[in-house]
Amino acid sequence: MKFKILVLFISVFTLSTSISLAQEKSNFTTKLENRITNSVEIGIDGMACQEGCADKIASNLKERDGVISADISFDNKNGLIVFDPTLISIEEVKTIITGTKVKDYKYTINSITTQDN
Known part of the structure; x- marks a missing residue:
């Protein structure tokens, strides 16, 4: 029982x-x-490879609250970033990219194109 x-x-x-x-x-x-999201394609100069530079930039972006996805391509010299503008601004996204440190490489942004969601 x-x-x-x-x-x-x-x-x-x-x-x-x-x-x-x-x-x-x-x-x-x-x-x-x-969730409201913005998508931007950002042209990035200064990357030397996918595994080090591009993947590190993507990793740094994904660690930040508000970044939904970050696909950075060394071959295309750009990144497609989807983010919540209520949690992170495009200026903060740009700062994360240019502030990423891999060896002595310096990353600069050469274009920003807004994508339709």
């Missing part, structure tokens, strides 16, 4: 936890879907 009660308790606990987590995930997804 005690075993049946224990199994029933574990089942109810597991079910209620699953429902609670599913509701939290649903709310989180909704918040992301309603």
Whole structure:
């Protein structure tokens, strides 16, 4: 009898936890879907390679709250950055790019093009 009660308790606990987590995930997804974002293509000079320069710039951008994605290409000498303008400004994005330190390389921005979302 005690075993049946224990199994029933574990089942109810597991079910209620699953429902609670599913509701939290649903709310989180909704918040992301309603987020206002800006997309910009930024021309970047001074990169020497993908693995060091471009990937480090992308990593630094992604660490910042408000940056949704940062795809930096050494081959194309640019980056496509998607960000939430309520959390980070384009000026801050530019500062992160030009402030990235890899060896003695200096990165400069040669163009900024706004992309349609």
